[in-house]
Amino acid sequence: MAGHVTGDAAPAATGRKVHLRVQRIRPAYQQIADELRTQIVSGQLGSGDRLPSEPELCKAFGVSRSTIREALRVLASQNLVETRRGATGGSFVSTPDPERSVAALGASLGILVDTPRLHLDDLLEARLLLEPMAARLAAERADTDTISAVLAAADSPRQPSDPRSFSGHFDFHSTILMATGNLLFTMMGQPVADVLRTRLHRAEVVSSAEWDQANESHRVIAQHIAAGDPAAAEQEMRNHLNDLRPLYQRAGSW
Template structure:
């Protein structure tokens, strides 16, 4: 539901900022507004001052204020509505959009020498065993059902390898921790793997092993065996890393 303007039609006040010229002025304005939004000083639905008013408040030009709002819009922190009651309003941060943006950025970086696929796999090795332990410690009946269902999900005819379903299991496990930050950290990595691995190069028996590992991990979580869940996930990720790092498996 789009944010509604205040009944009075007035704009919310914003704290002033002494702009420093060592950084682009629009970045400084965007940073200050972002800080106020995330701190709750400018809650979701708040109408921001227009570009001219923002420029006067921060001592910058209207075009600088406009560029600052564009930065915030690209980060899904504000939304501009048209019409008589329109304006620029603070948006509720959406975790799904954050995951999508980070995944897109990682997908670009992994194509450059700065970030190698092995970096993603190493990060996964550090993250997911700990997530499996936490999921086992916190699992309730609903969580157990979701993890077991993900581990036993049938393969889609459009994806005989079951690779998409395999990644869905890892996403479900991250969510089973009840820790949003773990999901935000782990999901973008899985999204890159989803798009970059040449699944046709992996033998069917390898995917069968993956299925078996997922079922084992799911049972450890269901029974609350945190140590065993962590160890099984670590062994699983090590084996996946060996599989993924074979020559020719990356697009």
């Protein structure tokens, strides 16, 4: 049948008990997605490059247009391509976007945290590793623009009831993560912070006094960063996160 794109993938010929389902042939749409992904990841197709049109891909792979479309859906939802309609439409290779990775990891953590594999304490522990170090690096590295951004973020206090807090600009912790100058801090720290924030927001267990105290800690941390004092910035961030711990644990018990 035309849809059988490649030959069989025989199951592992071993004596050990394996849990894989014996499925000889991957669906054609999956194989086509795999082939196109390989071209993208290897650099054969670069950011902004346009894939052949759907009819052209049909000819190239010898399959129907609905099979091609399913393959493109796979790639698009993995943020490898994006499609546009119209005369200049088509599927274009996406620009690498860390924000999407952050969102995807955050979604995974959000699901995992409600299973026995991941606990709130694990998130708090990881945060306690990342964010004090982030504050330290920010104090060491931040240029004047970055320092301005950190100070501004500390000066815009937020509470869950304030819708402006979540619209348009990063909050204080995000700004610190970015101020490290190392994108990995954001990619690792942001998903953790997002899950924790969502949980706190949902639980509605933080008093105004507690918010005021948190905002004050933000200001102190920002001032240490502005003053170029890494040790103080790190220590203050660690104290701040330790102070927050009971709030998260209170939220976690709901």
